[in-house]
Amino acid sequence: MRRRDFLKTGAAAALAGGSTMTSAFTGRVSASGRGSDFSLWSWVSFKREYDADEWRRRFSRLREAGFHAVLVGGGDVELVSGAAQAEGLEYHRWFWTMNRNGDGWAKENHPEWFTVSRNLESSLEKPPYVNYYRWVCPSRAPVREYLSRRVGELAANPGVDGVHLDYVRHCDVILPRGLWERYNLVQDIEHAEFDFCYCDVCREHFAALDGRDPLEIPDPPADEAWRRFRWDSVTEAVRDLAAAVHEHGKPISAAVFATPAEARRLVRQSWDEWPLDRFFPMLYQHAYGEDIEWIGECVREGVAALAGGGGEGGPRPGTPLNAGLQLRWLEPAELAEAVVRAREEGAAGVATFEMHGLSDEHMAALRGARPGAP
Numbered sequence: 001m002r003r004r005d006f007l008k009t010g011a012a013a014a015l016a017g018g019s020t021m022t023s024a025f026t027g028r029v030s031a032s033g034r035g036s037d038f039s040l041w042s043w044v045s046f047k048r049e050y051d052a053d054e055w056r057r058r059f060s061r062l063r064e065a066g067f068h069a070v071l072v073g074g075g076d077v078e079l080v081s082g083a084a085q086a087e088g089l090e091y092h093r094w095f096w097t098m099n100r101n102g103d104g105w106a107k108e109n110h111p112e113w114f115t116v117s118r119n120l121e122s123s124l125e126k127p128p129y130v131n132y133y134r135w136v137c138p139s140r141a142p143v144r145e146y147l148s149r150r151v152g153e154l155a156a157n158p159g160v161d162g163v164h165l166d167y168v169r170h171c172d173v174i175l176p177r178g179l180w181e182r183y184n185l186v187q188d189i190e191h192a193e194f195d196f197c198y199c200d201v202c203r204e205h206f207a208a209l210d211g212r213d214p215l216e217i218p219d220p221p222a223d224e225a226w227r228r229f230r231w232d233s234v235t236e237a238v239r240d241l242a243a244a245v246h247e248h249g250k251p252i253s254a255a256v257f258a259t260p261a262e263a264r265r266l267v268r269q270s271w272d273e274w275p276l277d278r279f280f281p282m283l284y285q286h287a288y289g290e291d292i293e294w295i296g297e298c299v300r301e302g303v304a305a306l307a308g309g310g311g312e313g314g315p316r317p318g319t320p321l322n323a324g325l326q327l328r329w330l331e332p333a334e335l336a337e338a339v340v341r342a343r344e345e346g347a348a349g350v351a352t353f354e355m356h357g358l359s360d361e362h363m364a365a366l367r368g369a370r371p372g373a374p
């Protein structure tokens, strides 16, 4: 049986029910056909009501299903990381990077750090789309230093196995197509109120490079140099953060938009130029009005973009990519299919969003989708 058919059969077995599935993932398993490991990760939201024993029970369930690592947001590092590591899972700290809505100190002490739209409105005072969209500007040296210090402190913690960045970008200038109706918007062009950043520092830096004030560009969305400036400003900040984490000998990863091309277009994120150790594109198909097949297509695109490396300051050739999967939009059978497709297209693993949404049926589907499942 060819490998492809074999994997498909594995998924089919998972769909048929759990009774014939006796074995579980035994951790990282060689699966991509390229000699690399295929790993299961999950984002995990902190729950205040859980004690150490409860966390261990939750993580033991993940471990039994073959999970390798958790990306944990919020809460006490020692409590949750102690439980994860005791169950044999890596603990990566999930860090909100440029969206600093939860950062009372920055909001209070540095309102000038926050990004400014083409309408000259601060995302601190007038957050676009939703009231938690308050973003700091990656062009500002004090912002880069502050964020670098924060991720450096996390990486210095012995309980932290790695740092995982989220919201590493500007505010969405265009929302994914599947979300337009939810916000009652038509975004076939870049509207000024969602177009960032026109703060003093961005304007000065761009003028020093290019000679023009971005506010005086007649059609800013069409201007290649101005687009590139925003991509580079995020990328340069990420390079500082990567250095701060690598200094402690720890890996750094990020949740990113679906493909490098979409990420540049929607959120000014040129992630295939970042020197990170693993990428987690969020392949949440319904947000894009797409289906499971699209998940595979995005994986193929991302893996191809990373294959050759990013050159000076970029990722190493073949940096692993885990497909981020939204459980809310995946029935167990669909989850199995998404895992198989991601693997066929060269993903190094998947990551589920998020742990509390993993039903027993999802777990059974994951076990069945593993290579070699009966």
Ligand SMILES: [Zn+2]
Residues within 6 Å of the ligand: 115, 116, 137, 138, 139, 197, 198, 199, 200, 201, 202, 203
């Ligand atoms: Zn700015």
